Amino acid sequence: MKVVVGAGVVFSSLLSESAGQRKILFNKEYKFYSPNFVFLEIFKHKEKILKHTKTSEAEVYEYLIFVLQRIHFINEEIISVENRRVAYELCKDIDKNDTPFVALALELGAWLWSSDKKLIKGLQKKGFDRFFK
DSSP: OEEEEOHHHHHHHHHOTTOHHHHHHHOTTOEEEEEHHHHHHHHHTHHHHHHHOSSOHHHHHHHHHHHHHHEEEEOGGGSOHHHHHHHHHHHTTTOGGGHHHHHHHHHHTOEEEOOOHHHHHHHHHTTOOOBOO
8 A cells, every 4th residue: 555654744753652653654564655855854853853752862863764764755746747736726725835745645546644634624625535544
């Protein structure tokens, strides 16, 4: 099963080793994908992650290596113009920053894994229901 992972899920999994997201990311039956910019966001927020984590810095880095190996980071440029347009229309009045995740899910025929309740409710109201839980 293909799953597009939202930034919040990645951050939560880095913050706590007891996070349910970690257990799911270890599950080999899923193939995880995310837009390239999430990779950059991880490093951009590294200090905040380290400040709020319940584990040691060494453990965070060890798990980060695992996350980077489990998630296939995709260049947003491979997403078709049509899927980017549809995703933008779905996200524009909820949160435009989520457009790449929805577009990638559409492009791959994947499920979207998000911890953003506002996004989930907003997309459901518009008929998007491919959420991973």
